[in-house]
Amino acid sequence: MSDQERQKAADPHVSSGRAADSIVARIQQQILSGELEDKAALPSERDLMERFAASRTVVREAVATLASRGLIDAKPRFRPIIRKPGYDTALNSIGNIVELLLKETGGVAALFESRVFVERGLVRDAATSAGREDIARLKEALAANRDAIGDSQRFFSTDVAFHGVLYEIPRNPIFPTVHSAYASWLSPHWSRMLRSPERNQVNYLSHEAIYTAILERDPDAAEAALVTHLRTAWEHVRETFGLEH
Amino acid sequence: MSDQERQKAADPHVSSGRAADSIVARIQQQILSGELEDKAALPSERDLMERFAASRTVVREAVATLASRGLIDAKPRFRPIIRKPGYDTALNSIGNIVELLLKETGGVAALFESRVFVERGLVRDAATSAGREDIARLKEALAANRDAIGDSQRFFSTDVAFHGVLYEIPRNPIFPTVHSAYASWLSPHWSRMLRSPERNQVNYLSHEAIYTAILERDPDAAEAALVTHLRTAWEHVRETFGLEH
DNA sequence: TTGAAAGTTTGGTCGTACCAAGGAGCCATC
DNA sequence: GATGGCTCCTTGGTACGACCAAACTTTCAA
Numbered sequence: 001m002s003d004q005e006r007q008k009a010a011d012p013h014v015s016s017g018r019a020a021d022s023i024v025a026r027i028q029q030q031i032l033s034g035e036l037e038d039k040a041a042l043p044s045e046r047d048l049m050e051r052f053a054a055s056r057t058v059v060r061e062a063v064a065t066l067a068s069r070g071l072i073d074a075k076p077r078f079r080p081i082i083r084k085p086g087y088d089t090a091l092n093s094i095g096n097i098v099e100l101l102l103k104e105t106g107g108v109a110a111l112f113e114s115r116v117f118v119e120r121g122l123v124r125d126a127a128t129s130a131g132r133e134d135i136a137r138l139k140e141a142l143a144a145n146r147d148a149i150g151d152s153q154r155f156f157s158t159d160v161a162f163h164g165v166l167y168e169i170p171r172n173p174i175f176p177t178v179h180s181a182y183a184s185w186l187s188p189h190w191s192r193m194l195r196s197p198e199r200n201q202v203n204y205l206s207h208e209a210i211y212t213a214i215l216e217r218d219p220d221a222a223e224a225a226l227v228t229h230l231r232t233a234w235e236h237v238r239e240t241f242g243l244e245h
Numbered sequence: 246m247s248d249q250e251r252q253k254a255a256d257p258h259v260s261s262g263r264a265a266d267s268i269v270a271r272i273q274q275q276i277l278s279g280e281l282e283d284k285a286a287l288p289s290e291r292d293l294m295e296r297f298a299a300s301r302t303v304v305r306e307a308v309a310t311l312a313s314r315g316l317i318d319a320k321p322r323f324r325p326i327i328r329k330p331g332y333d334t335a336l337n338s339i340g341n342i343v344e345l346l347l348k349e350t351g352g353v354a355a356l357f358e359s360r361v362f363v364e365r366g367l368v369r370d371a372a373t374s375a376g377r378e379d380i381a382r383l384k385e386a387l388a389a390n391r392d393a394i395g396d397s398q399r400f401f402s403t404d405v406a407f408h409g410v411l412y413e414i415p416r417n418p419i420f421p422t423v424h425s426a427y428a429s430w431l432s433p434h435w436s437r438m439l440r441s442p443e444r445n446q447v448n449y450l451s452h453e454a455i456y457t458a459i460l461e462r463d464p465d466a467a468e469a470a471l472v473t474h475l476r477t478a479w480e481h482v483r484e485t486f487g488l489e490h
Numbered sequence: 491t492t493g494a495a496a497g498t499t500t501g502g503t504c505g506t507a508c509c510a511a512g513g514a515g516c517c518a519t520c
Numbered sequence: 521g522a523t524g525g526c527t528c529c530t531t532g533g534t535a536c537g538a539c540c541a542a543a544c545t546t547t548c549a550a
Contacts, residue, residue, distance in 0.1 A: 018321060019534070032345065044500055055535045057302070060501085064306060068313035069341050076263060077501060077542055090342040096314050097335040100277065114419045121366040174359045264503070289531060300504045305532085322511055322532060 023052050023062040031071055031082055041079040042072055069093060087177035091184075098185055108189055115182045116230050122166045122175075123222040127214045134169045135215060141165045142211050146204055152195035155203075160187075162207050193237050203233065268297050268307040276316055276327055286324035287317055314338060332422035336429075343430055353434055360427045361475045367411045367420075368467040372459045379414045380460065386410045387456050391449055397440035400448075405432075407452050438482050448478065 027048075030036045043051070048059045067074040070089040074080040083089065101107050126134065141162040148154035160183055167179035206229035213222035275281045288296070293304045312319040315334040319325040328334065346352050371379065386407040393399035405428050412424035451474035458467035 028345075046500075057534060057536085061305075061309060061533095064309055065313065068310060071342075074501095079500080079543090085342050085345050087346060090339050090346065093342055094335050094339040097330050097338055100273075100330050101332060101335065110417050110419050113415070113417050117366055117370075117415070118363075121362055125362075170358070170362070172355050172358050172362075174355050291531075302503060302505090306502095319532095324512095324531080 018061075019054060020058045020061040020065060023048075023054060023058065024065045026052070027062065027066060028069075028071060031084060036082050038082055038084045040082050042082055044079070087173055088180065091177055091181050095184070098181075102185060108186070111182070111185060112230075112234060115186070116227065118178065119163065119166060119226055119230065120223050122169065123210055123214060123226045124219040126166060126169050127217055127219040127222040130169055130214055134165070137165050137168075138162070138211055138214065142207055145207055149200045149204055150197055152197070152200060155195070155200045156191070159203060159207070189237060193233075193240050199236070203229070206232070263306075264299060265303045265306040265310060268293075268299060268303065269310045271297070272307065272311060273314075273316060276329065281327050283327055283329045285327050287327060289324070332418055333425065336422055336426050339426075340429070343426075347430060353431070356427070356430060357475075357479055360431070361472065363423065364408065364411060364471055364475065365468050367414065368455055368459060368471045369464040371411060371414050372462055372464040372467040375414055375459055379410070382410050382413075383407070383456055383459065387452055390452055394445045394449055395442055397442070397445060400440070400445045401436070404448060404452070434482060438478075438485050444481070448474070451477070 027036070027042075031038075036042070042048070042063070045056055045059050045063065048054075048063075049056050052059065063072070063074065063080060066072045067080060070093040071083060071085060072080040073083050102111065126138075130138070141158065141164075145155065145158040145162050148158045164176070164179050164183075167175040206225060209225040210222055210229065213219075213225050272281070272287075276283075281287070287293070287308070290301055290304050290308065293299075293308075294301050297304065308317070308319065308325060311317045312325065314330075315338040316328060316330060317325040318328050347356065371383075375383070386403065386409075390400065390403040390407050393403045409421070409424050409428075412420040451470060454470040455467055455474065458464075458470050
């Protein structure tokens with residue numbers, strides 16, 4: 001059987017371009033259906049080429065596509081690990097491009113602005129409808145933040161965590177994802193900001209003000225406190241490596 | 246020169262995994278720097294393999310990666326077209342995964358909820374700080390929407406456009422992108438909704454109420470009108486193919 | 491029991507070959 | 521001279537086989 005004969009016999013289905021796409025679709029479906037277990041390793045490429053009666057070329061292309069979609073985690077010399085998609089997967093797959101966009105003028109500023117926008121809504125809602133449990137978690141995060149004032153490193157992470165609680169209050173899985181997005185895309189810029197216990201103290205007080213306003217069920221005050229907080233922080237970031245906007 | 250000899254001589258640089266990555270990086274940089282012009286065709290694969298002194302296998306993998314990142318537009322049998330990244334590119338590259346997520350229980354609901362959240366903030370801000378020009382555009386979009394009440398097809402698009410104006414008011418390129426995202430991911434579900442001039446009429450009135458509230462600089466009223474509007478629409482969508490949530 | 495050596499698998503890369511569809515050039519016909 | 525084919529070339533899609541190096545397994549001796 002010559003090459004061309006084999007090729008003809010291989011896949012008499014639709015003429016539409018890539019054969020790899022077909023395999024991608026099938027593997028994807030197997031991942032979603034759980035036929036291929038989460039966190040397990042994908043079968044070897046030579047194995048896959050038998051299962052799908054395709055050449056390794058095609059299989060490899062399919063695997064690459066799957067990897068780019070985030071459905072499998074393909075480190076250089078290791079077997080690809082299957083990963084059921086979650087919102088974080090989506091975030092991951094968009095990361096590359098966003099990083100490029102942030103390099104453009106105003107990119108970081110635009111992103112930060114959108115964050116302010118989102119968190120304004122978040123604190124308003126928190127002030128309106130945060131439950132007992134939400135308040136408790138906020139309080140906890142606030143305390144952790146206060147305890148870290150002396151340690152800028154730890155202050156930063158508790159800072160992020162405090163804001164993170166805000167994103168969890170709506171009980172919508174999209175929001176925590178958005179929070180991670182902001183954290184991962186903005187923090188490279190944030191981390192350059194000069195830090196000191198004095199500044200941490202100021203930031204802590206801002207957090208406290210936000211918390212208090214939420215506790216007092218005052219959306220306007222909460223929003224105002226949040227805006228003040230973030231704008232101030234932004235100023236600090238800007239002056240640290242003043243170029244944006 | 247045997248295969249292995251050639252291989253050894255090829256690229257003595259960093260040992261880090263894939264050679265394709267290196268090519269991806271270089272091409273990407275060339276695209277960003279404008280060295281490879283936007284909307285022009287990428288050189289042929291056989292050409293690229295000479296330029297980068299790599300096998301076609303590697304070149305193809307690089308091209309595939311670039312395509313998945315949205316930096317080039319690779320249709321099946323055509324030369325890939327170079328495309329400078331914009332926010333829409335990012336949106337595009339995330340589309341696949343999101344579609345999967347939407348199939349999960351509550352996925353659409355979660356997305357819709359986030360939309361309500363965003364638009365609530367949007368109308369509040371519009372009511373607070375929309376400029377003369379913004380108002381004019383809103384008015385225009387509203388008029389177009391009214392004129393389309395009798396034509397459900399056109400009503401839908403003017404509906405989307407009206408909401409779209411809201412996203413443009415902040416003058417932040419991220420927001421229109423978010424709007425496109427909502428539009429493209431939600432509309433498949435929306436389009437199944439039963440439509441009629443009567444319903445269109447109701448929706449139009451909602452739009453009008455939002456517009457009026459913005460005009461009167463009343464954030465609370467605007468937000469309330471928006472929420473009522475979207476919640477009602479959501480009910481209609483739900484009852485049409487009642488499963489979500 | 492354990493740790494190192496030997497053997498096997500597997501991903502990464504290369505080269506070559508063929509097909510089919512797009513595209514360029516050529517020619518006869520109108 | 522314009523137009524509709526009809527070649528021939530280019531190019532992307534796919535296949536196969538080979539080889540390396542790193543990862544994984546098994547083996548076996550201390």
